Amino acid sequence: MAKNGTISASVIKRLPRYYRFLGELMKQEVERISSRELSEMMNLTASQIRQDLNCFGGFGMQGYGYHVRSLHEEIGKILGVDREFGTIIIGAGNLGKAIAMHINFETRGCRLTGIFDVNPRLTGETVGPIAIRHTDEIEQFCKENKPVVAVLCIPKANTQEIADRLVKLGIRAFWNFSHYDLTIEHENIVVENVHLGDSLLTLTYRANNNIAPENSGNGQEDSN
Amino acid sequence: MAKNGTISASVIKRLPRYYRFLGELMKQEVERISSRELSEMMNLTASQIRQDLNCFGGFGMQGYGYHVRSLHEEIGKILGVDREFGTIIIGAGNLGKAIAMHINFETRGCRLTGIFDVNPRLTGETVGPIAIRHTDEIEQFCKENKPVVAVLCIPKANTQEIADRLVKLGIRAFWNFSHYDLTIEHENIVVENVHLGDSLLTLTYRANNNIAPENSGNGQEDSN
DNA sequence: TATATCCTGTTAATCATTTATCAAACTTTG
DNA sequence: CAAAGTTTGATAAATGATTAACAGGATATA
Numbered sequence: 001m002a003k004n005g006t007i008s009a010s011v012i013k014r015l016p017r018y019y020r021f022l023g024e025l026m027k028q029e030v031e032r033i034s035s036r037e038l039s040e041m042m043n044l045t046a047s048q049i050r051q052d053l054n055c056f057g058g059f060g061m062q063g064y065g066y067h068v069r070s071l072h073e074e075i076g077k078i079l080g081v082d083r084e085f086g087t088i089i090i091g092a093g094n095l096g097k098a099i100a101m102h103i104n105f106e107t108r109g110c111r112l113t114g115i116f117d118v119n120p121r122l123t124g125e126t127v128g129p130i131a132i133r134h135t136d137e138i139e140q141f142c143k144e145n146k147p148v149v150a151v152l153c154i155p156k157a158n159t160q161e162i163a164d165r166l167v168k169l170g171i172r173a174f175w176n177f178s179h180y181d182l183t184i185e186h187e188n189i190v191v192e193n194v195h196l197g198d199s200l201l202t203l204t205y206r207a208n209n210n211i212a213p214e215n216s217g218n219g220q221e222d223s224n
Numbered sequence: 225m226a227k228n229g230t231i232s233a234s235v236i237k238r239l240p241r242y243y244r245f246l247g248e249l250m251k252q253e254v255e256r257i258s259s260r261e262l263s264e265m266m267n268l269t270a271s272q273i274r275q276d277l278n279c280f281g282g283f284g285m286q287g288y289g290y291h292v293r294s295l296h297e298e299i300g301k302i303l304g305v306d307r308e309f310g311t312i313i314i315g316a317g318n319l320g321k322a323i324a325m326h327i328n329f330e331t332r333g334c335r336l337t338g339i340f341d342v343n344p345r346l347t348g349e350t351v352g353p354i355a356i357r358h359t360d361e362i363e364q365f366c367k368e369n370k371p372v373v374a375v376l377c378i379p380k381a382n383t384q385e386i387a388d389r390l391v392k393l394g395i396r397a398f399w400n401f402s403h404y405d406l407t408i409e410h411e412n413i414v415v416e417n418v419h420l421g422d423s424l425l426t427l428t429y430r431a432n433n434n435i436a437p438e439n440s441g442n443g444q445e446d447s448n
Numbered sequence: 449t450a451t452a453t454c455c456t457g458t459t460a461a462t463c464a465t466t467t468a469t470c471a472a473a474c475t476t477t478g
Numbered sequence: 479c480a481a482a483g484t485t486t487g488a489t490a491a492a493t494g495a496t497t498a499a500c501a502g503g504a505t506a507t508a
Contacts, residue, residue, distance in 0.1 A: 064474060079429050080431075207372065428459075
């Protein structure tokens with residue numbers, strides 16, 4: 001909550017969503033917006049939006065609101081979308097390929113530079129502009145290209161082993177889609193466990209017990 | 225928190241993870257486990273585990289702990305894994321196919337019965353055991369098969385329109401992977417917006433500001 | 449069987465997050 | 479330019495979530 005101190009996880013989770021909505025507003029050539037208007041668009045309270053933004057600095061102006069373009073830019077800086085973290089995908093199965101094609105890494109501070117798979121039959125096949133390499137080449141590749149982010153799309157049995165190996169090669173952020181709860185003891189290494197299966201289960205739970213939960217609004221929920 | 229009252233979203237989000245860990249313990253033929261042991265495995269406090277489980281009833285026994293098999297079964301019931309919600313995927317691009325192949329719907333109370341895409345070239349192609357149908361067939365299919373869950377893997381421009389159409393056809397739960405914040409005004413309809421892009425952005429934010437956040441432990445984070 | 453140990457369910461306390469409030473500051477309008 | 483209307487940033491209040499504490503009941507052991 002402090003302007004310099006650590007930002008709470010709840011706030012951080014909302015930042016990308018602010019960034020998206022502001023991007024949309026920019027496309028629609030909206031110049032200014034108040035916390036009240038934005039709150040209506042986003043299904044939040046105006047108070048929360050002001051509180052969140054003030055963790056990072058007073059971007060608004062009384063009687064005016066927020067300048068859409070500047071706020072978008074500021075949040076972009078906070079999120080680090082201007083960086084170019086080298087990014088590799090481990091596992092070129094259905095999911096690995098889908099993520100390679102579906103996620104716009106560039107607009108999120110990442111540059112996808114390599115895809116790896118243990119299956120030698122896939123070696124050489126291309127996913128978009130990138131050729132699949134064999135897992136044995138990871139060491140060589142990392143020494144040359146110094147990637148920072150690794151996306152894990154591999155079976156759970158191999159996940160911890162591969163992750164430990166990647167830590168030694170300088171990977172500092174793991175985006176883990178494997179059906180396994182990855183933990184890295186090392187400091188300064190961050191992990192995001194996605195667990196799509198868990199996400200589906202919470203959905204079906206809510207579908208079952210669907211007596212319009214008064215607490216969480218109207219049954220919408222975000223996974224982030 | 226009340227035993228009958230509404231369960232908080234925070235608790236619900238943890239249930240699938242409990243379910244997974246208990247499943248693993250069963251595989252390892254562990255018969256009983258205490259909240260303390262489980263808390264060490266899962267990186268939670270024992271207190272939280274007991275608190276969470278007690279939202280649903282006293283499954284444990286003093287001096288003994290929890291019977292792994294029974295607890296697994298109970299949580300399964302709560303999550304509704306025994307149900308068979310008919311499930312369809314809309315959009316058979318990379319992501320739609322990957323989800324069809326990668327997610328075990330059966331073990332999560334869902335039965336995947338149809339995949340649809342607007343692209344007529346994909347019609348007839350199979351994904352696992354399921355043939356892709358053209359989007360025009362959705363109406364007919366829903367009348368005959370009464371699916372309840374829809375997985376949206378389509379561009380954001382079409383998402384709201386398709387969702388509204390599906391609501392009329394009886395869909396009551398949306399698992400939305402499109403780059404769009406879906407909201408359904410209807411009561412008794414639940415939505416889970418996944419937003420993989422946002423998930424990546426929170427990861428890179430944490431990688432940037434990576435001065436070992438004392439609050440959230442050691443930099444591990446779950447998306448659920 | 450008696451004793452020491454263990455562990456749950458529950459209540460209380462702490463901590464975190466969200467919402468409400470309001471003075472100060474800017475914009476708009478006549 | 480003055481008055482009316484907005485809207486922020488900051489602080490306070492309210493709500494929610496997590497952790498701690500502990501009595502009561504079960505197990506394990508000798």
